[in-house]
Amino acid sequence: MNAISPLPEALDGRQWSIRKSPSGSGSIDTVARQMAVPLGTDAADRFVRNHEMAHGKITPKVSSGKQCIKFGVSMLALQCCEDLRVHHFLNAAGVECTGSLQGHDMTRCVESYLSHPRDLAALVISALHTQDFSRVLAALGERLEVSALNALMAGVRLVDERLESGRGIYRPIGFRNCTIPAAKVFDALFPESGPADSDEDKKVPLNRLGLERRQVNWGSMTITELSLSQTRRCPASSKIRTFTDEGAVMSAVYRLPVDGRIFSRSRAHKGGTVLIDLSGSMSLSLHDLDRIVIAAPAATVATYSGNRTSGTLHIVARKGRVANADGLRLARSSGSGNIVDGPALQWLAQQQAPRLWVSDGYVTGKYDRSSIDLGADAQIICNKAKIRRVEKAQAVADALKRGT
């Protein structure tokens, strides 16, 4: 009677059969009322038992394969999102969520998934709201660049928010209301075909996010090019000349007695496009703008913000010429809300790479309202156009210098 064993009978008052499985793995068949779980005494084994018990409580008695076909989601997405829902449930039930992977197991997992962003995202999502999450973050922090980690976490956050926004998250109906929409977001953000900018991904329609019946209410945006009256030291229209001692046409004979590098090769200045969110706490000073233009003289810099239902995108620097202080003041005065993140990102997606978006990541639509769908839409635009988000304008110059 007192051997270690789960008590699934508490779920439905019926007989269950329990089979022992290796540590870290478990399964439950709610139709045949069978559980395969590790029967060890440690916290990880106990977590697996509770995890499977929670599946028994809130996961409907349906074939997951059929549900994948019915709702057009992948099995991986369905599984990791349902696991995430289970962890929400366990936390709500007051059951300790210790996670099932010890430090070295997590490290091994992360290392094996590093070249598979989709699997990595599934791992992070499955670890969310358990103590595994801090372990996976620690392992990722040592192996991923901050930008990559931030992008991954932004996607994971979106999936989690989508899941939480559904009704009945702790009940079987939550499978349809929460897990399926979250799985669609997962599939869109982390497509099976590989990196987000692959050709296949470009074909991913928005309706895979479950947005087909939802309106993505971005505000309307107008584009204004300020008077770019200030010139910085490197006009982008010129080119950098590099002198060499090899070449076809002697263009710098005067260097013959100096270093012999009488031939020259020209290359364009570094460019790129920077989009700056000027809403709320975000800001841009003339000094920041100078640093950006000096780092990448050919860069185009634009700011945006809005009020109520519309916003304005101001181009404040282009080809080495920048707006003056009055121009920047005008740009700042166009609104205090985001409103037009989506249209602004779509504009950015059409500009020259590298594309940087200076923002805190919080997006809103009309009347400054935020929603998961707006967030997902913005994330998809970023993924498709390889737009990199940075938190501070000061970090832009460094990013442009590196050409990322």
Added chain:
Amino acid sequence: MAKDTLPVWDLVRTVVQHSRTTLLYGPPGTGKSFAAHTADLGGRTLYSVTLTPDTPAAELRGHYVPVGNEFKWQDGPAIRAWREGGRLVINEIDHAGGDALSFLLNCLDSPETACLTLPTGEMVRPHHGFQAVSTMNGNPDQDLPAALRDRFPVCIETNEAHPAGIASLPQDLQAAAKGSVVASDPARRVTLRAWLAFAGLRDRIGPEAAAQAVFQARAKDVLDALRIAAAC
């Protein structure tokens, strides 16, 4: 279960009050003895014995006891039930040793042939109202001698916890008790008595300590299962 079959405990309740001999078998702690004691007695007196391999026939039949300077015959529970037409509950009938077994073969025989001459010389036959309800944990076809098994044409497997026992538990323990009392794996089985003990202790010393006392190594799993089952 098919719609035209009675729930097992309804069947037990209906049958026990009318059948002359009934055998109830199933996992321990499901409420077999409870049902044998509480099913409508119809005005009968209840006698109850629990057998061990060493229980002598004399304990069932009766024996002489010293009263003053002489010995006086005193009927055992079986003979008293015979005489009065009472209900004799025989717990753990599969534990009966050779001595008690021989007596039971006679005691539980059909009314036409059941007849016993006591050491006093008196011949006793069972009253027409006599009933015997026996209980055991094993499988009667395997664990009882064929002759004894034949004395129980009405033989019911109680593979569910008794609803009255379940109803006496707090609401949050009822489902867990109902399923675990009859768990197919004996190592995972939790008897109704254990659940009642847990419910009683929980109110006094708190769930953690009560679970540790009753379920020991399984305490955390039990508490987690109850939290999960009760959530939302």
